[in-house]
Amino acid sequence: MVKRTTLADIGNLVGVDPSVVSRVIREDPALSIRPETRKKIREAIEKLGYHPNALAQNLRQSRSGAFGMFVPDFANPIFAEIIRGADRASAAAGAVLVTGETAHGGYLELARSGRLDGLLLVSDDVGGSEMDELDSIGVPWLLVNRQEYGRRCLIIDDEKGARAAVDGMLALGHTSIGHISGPAYSDTASRRALGFRNALTEAGLPSDAAVSAEYSAASGSVAAPLLLASFPDVTAIVVSNVMGAIGALAGLHKAGVRVPQDVSIVAIHDFDLAEQLVPRLSTVRMPLAQLGSRGIEVLAGAPLKNPMILGPIELILRDSSTSITSEPPAP
Amino acid sequence: MVKRTTLADIGNLVGVDPSVVSRVIREDPALSIRPETRKKIREAIEKLGYHPNALAQNLRQSRSGAFGMFVPDFANPIFAEIIRGADRASAAAGAVLVTGETAHGGYLELARSGRLDGLLLVSDDVGGSEMDELDSIGVPWLLVNRQEYGRRCLIIDDEKGARAAVDGMLALGHTSIGHISGPAYSDTASRRALGFRNALTEAGLPSDAAVSAEYSAASGSVAAPLLLASFPDVTAIVVSNVMGAIGALAGLHKAGVRVPQDVSIVAIHDFDLAEQLVPRLSTVRMPLAQLGSRGIEVLAGAPLKNPMILGPIELILRDSSTSITSEPPAP
DNA sequence: TTGTAAGCGTTATCAC
DNA sequence: GTGATAACGCTTACAA
Numbered sequence: 001m002v003k004r005t006t007l008a009d010i011g012n013l014v015g016v017d018p019s020v021v022s023r024v025i026r027e028d029p030a031l032s033i034r035p036e037t038r039k040k041i042r043e044a045i046e047k048l049g050y051h052p053n054a055l056a057q058n059l060r061q062s063r064s065g066a067f068g069m070f071v072p073d074f075a076n077p078i079f080a081e082i083i084r085g086a087d088r089a090s091a092a093a094g095a096v097l098v099t100g101e102t103a104h105g106g107y108l109e110l111a112r113s114g115r116l117d118g119l120l121l122v123s124d125d126v127g128g129s130e131m132d133e134l135d136s137i138g139v140p141w142l143l144v145n146r147q148e149y150g151r152r153c154l155i156i157d158d159e160k161g162a163r164a165a166v167d168g169m170l171a172l173g174h175t176s177i178g179h180i181s182g183p184a185y186s187d188t189a190s191r192r193a194l195g196f197r198n199a200l201t202e203a204g205l206p207s208d209a210a211v212s213a214e215y216s217a218a219s220g221s222v223a224a225p226l227l228l229a230s231f232p233d234v235t236a237i238v239v240s241n242v243m244g245a246i247g248a249l250a251g252l253h254k255a256g257v258r259v260p261q262d263v264s265i266v267a268i269h270d271f272d273l274a275e276q277l278v279p280r281l282s283t284v285r286m287p288l289a290q291l292g293s294r295g296i297e298v299l300a301g302a303p304l305k306n307p308m309i310l311g312p313i314e315l316i317l318r319d320s321s322t323s324i325t326s327e328p329p330a331p
Numbered sequence: 332m333v334k335r336t337t338l339a340d341i342g343n344l345v346g347v348d349p350s351v352v353s354r355v356i357r358e359d360p361a362l363s364i365r366p367e368t369r370k371k372i373r374e375a376i377e378k379l380g381y382h383p384n385a386l387a388q389n390l391r392q393s394r395s396g397a398f399g400m401f402v403p404d405f406a407n408p409i410f411a412e413i414i415r416g417a418d419r420a421s422a423a424a425g426a427v428l429v430t431g432e433t434a435h436g437g438y439l440e441l442a443r444s445g446r447l448d449g450l451l452l453v454s455d456d457v458g459g460s461e462m463d464e465l466d467s468i469g470v471p472w473l474l475v476n477r478q479e480y481g482r483r484c485l486i487i488d489d490e491k492g493a494r495a496a497v498d499g500m501l502a503l504g505h506t507s508i509g510h511i512s513g514p515a516y517s518d519t520a521s522r523r524a525l526g527f528r529n530a531l532t533e534a535g536l537p538s539d540a541a542v543s544a545e546y547s548a549a550s551g552s553v554a555a556p557l558l559l560a561s562f563p564d565v566t567a568i569v570v571s572n573v574m575g576a577i578g579a580l581a582g583l584h585k586a587g588v589r590v591p592q593d594v595s596i597v598a599i600h601d602f603d604l605a606e607q608l609v610p611r612l613s614t615v616r617m618p619l620a621q622l623g624s625r626g627i628e629v630l631a632g633a634p635l636k637n638p639m640i641l642g643p644i645e646l647i648l649r650d651s652s653t654s655i656t657s658e659p660p661a662p
Numbered sequence: 663t664t665g666t667a668a669g670c671g672t673t674a675t676c677a678c
Numbered sequence: 679g680t681g682a683t684a685a686c687g688c689t690t691a692c693a694a
Contacts (some may be wrong), residue, residue: 004445006687017569017665022646022689030690032663049612054444056687059670061388065446066429074418075411075603083405084432091437098397099430101415106422112641114335173504215389250607272406276548276581278609337671348681353673387671390686473694666693677682 003022005050013044021045025052065095067299068110068119069210070102077241078273079286080121082144084327085292093300102126111139118122118299120144120292124186144295147307154295156309158188158268161284162195162238168282169236170203173324174264178209178234180223180233180248182241186215192240192268209234213244220247225255228263235324236264245281249320264321279319287311335597344375352376356383373558382620396426397448399441400632401433408602409573409619413453413475416623424631433457449630451475451623455517460557475626478518478638485626487640489519489599492615493526493569496597499613499646500567501534505595505653509540509565511554511575517546523571523599540565544575550632551578556586559594566655573602576612580651595652619640 007018014021018039023031024041044050058064071079077194083099090097098116100106110116111134119134119141126143131151134141143153169177170241179196182189193210200207209231213223218237224247228234239245245267252259259265259279267274270285288310298304338349347368354362355372355477360637373383388394400417409594414430423427429447431437434453441447442465450465450472457474462482465472474484496550500508510527513520524541531538540562544554551570555578559565570576583590590610598605601616621642629635 004687008687018687019666019689020664026689028690034663037663051443051445053390053687054446055386055389055393055395057689058386059384059672059686060688060690062386064386066427073677074405074414075408077406080405080411083430087405087431088435091431093361096397096429096437096441097431098427099414100422100428104419104422106427110427112382114382115385120404179681216674217604221607246604249613250609253609273548276552276577278547278581278584306525324473326425338673339671349671350673350682351680353671354680357673359673365679368679384671387686388673390670390688391672391674393686491675664694666691668689668691670688672686673684673686675682678680 004053005048006053007050009048010041010044012050014040016041062114063117064115066098066099066116067095068100068107068116069122070100070107070120072102072125073124074101076243077273078269079122081271081288082292085289085294086263086296087292088289089293089296093296095296095300106135107131111137111141118142118296120295120299122146127196140299142261142295143300145188147191151194151314153302154291154298154309155188155191155307155309156286156288156291156311157313158191159195159198160313161231161268161286162192162240163239164284164313164315165268166196166199167319168266169238169264170199172236172264172321175205175238175324176209176231176233176235177205178231178237179207179211179228180227180237180244181210181212181221183212183214184273188248189240196238204250213240215241215243217243217247217250220244221251222247222255224248225253226258228252228255228257234263236266236321239265239267240326242267242269242274242283246277249277249279249281259320260322265323267314270316274316274318277320282318282321283316285312285316287313332516335384336379337384338381340379341372341375341381344379345371347372364634367423380468393445396446397429397447398426398627399429399431399447400453401431401438401451401519402453403433403456405432405584406575408604409600410453412602413623416620417451418623419620420624420627424627426627427629428627436461439464442468442472448466449473451626451630453477471630473626473629476519478522483635484638485629485635485637485640486514486519487617487619487622487642488644489522490526490529491644492599492617493523493571494530495615495644495646496599497527497530497573499597499648500569500595500652501530502597503567503652504566506536507540507562507564507566508536509558509562509568510538510542511558511568511579512541513571513572513575514541514545516567520571525656541563544571546572546574548574548578548581551575552582552585553578555579555582556588559583559586559588565594567597567652569596573598573600573605573614577608580608580610580612590651591653596658597646597652601647605647605649608651613649613652614647616643616645616647618644
């Protein structure tokens, strides 16, 4: 590997001080320079193929030009979409995105060593002591998709998302609607459960048909038949998360329950494969990518007035839900 | 944000030169030091909560401590698993993993500015000129899951994977086996197609029942019914990639073809959701995580004698494939 | 209109 | 056994 070209090399070639070259590159407005000198410098840069050494810039400016983003699981399409948003925004901000899974806890060491200008944490398993530690380190950081008292965070309108799902089922004529919620420790789950209950209460309908499941397909596949066994009248189920919904489809199929003929299913969060499942899964599309991109923007200095992302929330009806009127009318 | 503790701070506190502190921290074997001095230094480090400034280390040592990993699509579970492997290996190597999507081409600038100690590219849309540029920059880099003449790369045994799928179908009694291959420009696709043909040829069976599809569910959903229309005798289909297989299930369902009763399906590459689809999808599990982890190890200096990863390849039979003998016997 | 110089915090090579 | 010094490549206030 050949030695890299430095500012000094350019300076030597042109016969000018490196600092001048630096100022030309950075288009320092306080610099007045003869056009021909500037031109010569530009040409030399071109000729030698100069690119600034980011490591030196980093040290000099005490900033790493990197943002961190840690998620529980790369394979979850929800996190993938958040990451994508963060990736785009980082690139736009001229920074790189360092990603990792929260499990190995590497983000603390990264923050301590100054390798991150900011950090996004998308995870329920980041504990209070880790958060305190981050605060004491002094890196800007944000909880993403999780609200916690006294911490800076960014969330989407989960309550509204759940309402959209319920309203969609109501519009299809369902009057007995069930809920497979996320785990109790998850605040997104409780906000969705709240939206579910409120929407039904406002419609003058009961909202007690609910069971809770983990954020996993396996858990959803158990929960769905269980819900129907406990509440046999239920004709539509709002599933709090996509993995659970996929599991629910599988679990119901195995139990001999037909979707959507016997029960309609709608999930919170949309994702690519929803379109390809059998049956195609109805979802509520939420602004996940914005969760990532806005997170980066806040880390980069944008004001955080409101933790709630105000993006579009959209019910996407596919084959897993159907109108109740397609059932034989009561005698 | 308070000023960070530096080596000099420790030195001042203990009454010793910063360089000595550095040598203690790095456990320099060439350092002889009084045990009590060492102890005092250790205590001061503890007391002031010192952590080395990675930015300064980076500049001094001309290494960024970061590896890059760029994929076409974060949402594809295949790439997610490769990323996970790379993430683990990076953490183990004391480096961070910078990820991004190949589309915005940011990796070139990262490489040029010295922000990466090495780069893994998992993508069919990285062109020859980009590769040449990377070579001229001098960063170690590797194509992952793609073989290209004259380039350093890392692949898995796709041919063997396809063979495993075919052999599995043969063992179930199928004698007319079709293939939904990946796109022609993809070398993984051609290696899988080769495995498919060889396995059938060696079994004395024809291997002409093949159509090609893009790496997408939508494409697979079109290709599967098409394949059956062209080759009505086919009783089992080997799908070259998971997305295509998911699409195939959907496409066949829509066409009224029952899986596995009318046709068996097996996909190359396993992933979480395979277990939760309806029907549960048979797959060939390939060592994807190792593709990522070994890639990082090679970047970190491990010798690259053989581009082929020699991990386990395992056929996982689930509900989407069944024995041909379950069909009514011919009269 | 340009040059000088002082750092950013570390580490490697000497010197004492 | 420990200290001094230079250097990594860049930026920026100040001097000329």
